[in-house]
Amino acid sequence: MARRSFQQLFSNTKPETIDLVSSVMHRFSEDIASEFYDAMLESKESEVYLKHALVERNLSVSFARWAATLFCVVTDFDSEKLEQGHKKIGQIHARIGIPMRLVDYGMQVVKDFCFRVFLEHTKEQEKVPGAIIYINNLLDTALSTINESYLEVTISNERNSQLLRLKMASADLNVECERVRSDLLVWSRDILSHILSGSKDSYIEISNISQTNFGLWFNHKAVFYFSDCDEFSKIQNLLVELNTICQNYKMLTSGCDDADFIDFLRVFNSTVNEISWLLSQIIEKNTRENQSKDPLTNLLSRRYLDGILKREVEISIKQAQKFAVLLIDLDNFKGINDSYGHSAGDMVLRDVAALIQQCTRATDFNIRYGGEEILIVLTNISELQVRNRAEHIRETIASHAFVDGASRQISVTTSIGVAIHDGHPDYQRTIDIADEKLYAAKRGGKNKVEL
Numbered sequence: 414m415a416r417r418s419f420q421q422l423f424s425n426t427k428p429e430t431i432d433l434v435s436s437v438m439h440r441f442s443e444d445i446a447s448e449f450y451d452a453m454l455e456s457k458e459s460e461v462y463l464k465h466a467l468v469e470r471n472l473s474v475s476f477a478r479w480a481a482t483l484f485c486v487v488t489d490f491d492s493e494k495l496e497q498g499h500k501k502i503g504q505i506h507a508r509i510g511i512p513m514r515l516v517d518y519g520m521q522v523v524k525d526f527c528f529r530v531f532l533e534h535t536k537e538q539e540k541v542p543g544a545i546i547y548i549n550n551l552l553d554t555a556l557s558t559i560n561e562s563y564l565e566v567t568i569s570n571e572r573n574s575q576l577l578r579l580k581m582a583s584a585d586l587n588v589e590c591e592r593v594r595s596d597l598l599v600w601s602r603d604i605l606s607h608i609l610s611g612s613k614d615s616y617i618e619i620s621n622i623s624q625t626n627f628g629l630w631f632n633h634k635a636v637f638y639f640s641d642c643d644e645f646s647k648i649q650n651l652l653v654e655l656n657t658i659c660q661n662y663k664m665l666t667s668g669c670d671d672a673d674f675i676d677f678l679r680v681f682n683s684t685v686n687e688i689s690w691l692l693s694q695i696i697e698k699n700t701r702e703n704q705s706k707d708p709l710t711n712l713l714s715r716r717y718l719d720g721i722l723k724r725e726v727e728i729s730i731k732q733a734q735k736f737a738v739l740l741i742d743l744d745n746f747k748g749i750n751d752s753y754g755h756s757a758g759d760m761v762l763r764d765v766a767a768l769i770q771q772c773t774r775a776t777d778f779n780i781r782y783g784g785e786e787i788l789i790v791l792t793n794i795s796e797l798q799v800r801n802r803a804e805h806i807r808e809t810i811a812s813h814a815f816v817d818g819a820s821r822q823i824s825v826t827t828s829i830g831v832a833i834h835d836g837h838p839d840y841q842r843t844i845d846i847a848d849e850k851l852y853a854a855k856r857g858g859k860n861k862v863e864l
């Protein structure tokens with residue numbers, strides 16, 4: 414069933430009920446915030462999200478603002494804004510990783526408090542039932558809007574982290590495929606040497622491909638990984654053929670002449686080679702489909718940013734290590750595209766990315782953030798080191814000789830906005846600060862670092 418929207422709630426509620434609730438509740442927004450935090454801070458589970466002084470200060474102000482906005486509905490109230498505001502809250506909760514049950518509990522506290530306050534302060538007793546139902550529905554709509562967007566973000570992040578896990582597994586999978594491919598080739602060599610040595614008994618033992626490492630792997634494991642790709646069913650058919658070829662040869666062995674042997678050799682070899690080639694196609698496909706890198710710059714793709722920064726925030730809170738975000742934007746890049754062409758622009762982006770890789774440590778993350786924007790996460794770093802590193806990157810790029818296909822020199826500079834994580838559980842704050850600094854660097858004349 415679809416969630417009730419604020420718009421539906423307001424149009425299905427008598428205006429006088431909305432007015433009555435607003436007139437009573439608007440005075441209590443700060444009390445609602447205190448009641449909420451008092452209850453939440455008592456809970457051990459919420460401590461980790463709320464103990465930071467910055468969060469406490471910011472949150473109680475914005476919580477009171479939230480309550481005031483929710484209850485102060487005016488006639489031309491913009492319910493769409495309310496809808497968007499609650500979705501944003503859900504997104505922030507998902508980014509911070511606040512468990513949904515904690516939010517549900519918090520809303521229950523708010524609800525109980527609001528009912529009590531309303532009953533104590535209203536004089537219009539006959540309107541109480543309608544008003545209580547409205548308060549209940551209003552808070553339920555707020556909660557379901559928050560939870561819906563929370564789930565949207567969480568599911569999409571989960572999908573990406575599953576992808577990342579798959580990708581990690583995919584590297585192992587390729588190694589595994591290569592291993593069984595070489596098992597197949599070793600097996601085919603053994604078959605031929607047995608035939609040539611005339612040892613019939615052992616030929617019977619080893620000639621069944623389905624009992625080899627390769628055959629067992631294919632039937633038990635490959636079916637899970639690749640059964641949806643064309644190559645899989647082709648290999649399946651070829652394995653049946655290969656078995657028949659080996660069986661036929663076995664029957665022939667007593668009266669086998671050279672022509673039969675050569676014929677067998679030809680078909681046997683080409684079938685084994687075909688299987689081996691199909692397997693390499695599968696490996697290539699698997700590698701291509703699971704690329705975690707941006708194809709142009711070879712930097713990490715942006716979809717991993719959430720997972721990386723969540724982990725960094727966790728480390729920073731638990732181990733008191735600071736991390737920094739550098740937002741790097743190429744200056745006047747449109748001009749470079751216009752003057753030297755798009756492929757020269759691509760080349761510049763690629764070279765800038767390569768220079769950045771050289772200027773950062775193996776423990777840092779270099780991510781293609783947007784078209785001509787690169788985001789770097791510098792892990793475990795002090796303020797002085799961050800400034801030096803950012804300056805080093807800026808200078809390295811500014812002094813590099815970029816040359817296009819027609820040997821024309823291209824002057825390239827970058828502006829860099831830097832933010833050091835301040836302990837806030839929502840990493841988006843750090844990105845937003847880096848973004849503000851980046852714009853300050855642009856406004857300040859470009860080719861600059863702002864921290």
Ligand SMILES: Nc1nc2c(ncn2[C@@H]2O[C@H](COP(=O)(O)OP(=O)(O)OP(=O)(O)O)[C@@H](O)[C@H]2O)c(=O)[nH]1
Pocket residue numbers: 709742743744745746747748750754755756757758759762783784785855859
């Ligand atoms: N060649 C190339 N160009 C890109 C790519 N991604 C984005 N761009 C271009 O980057 C340009 C960015 O232009 P603007 O946002 O105006 O910024 P700018 O010219 O760098 O100006 P400032 O940021 O103010 O210094 C646009 O023209 C985009 O088309 C890419 O992958 N390759």
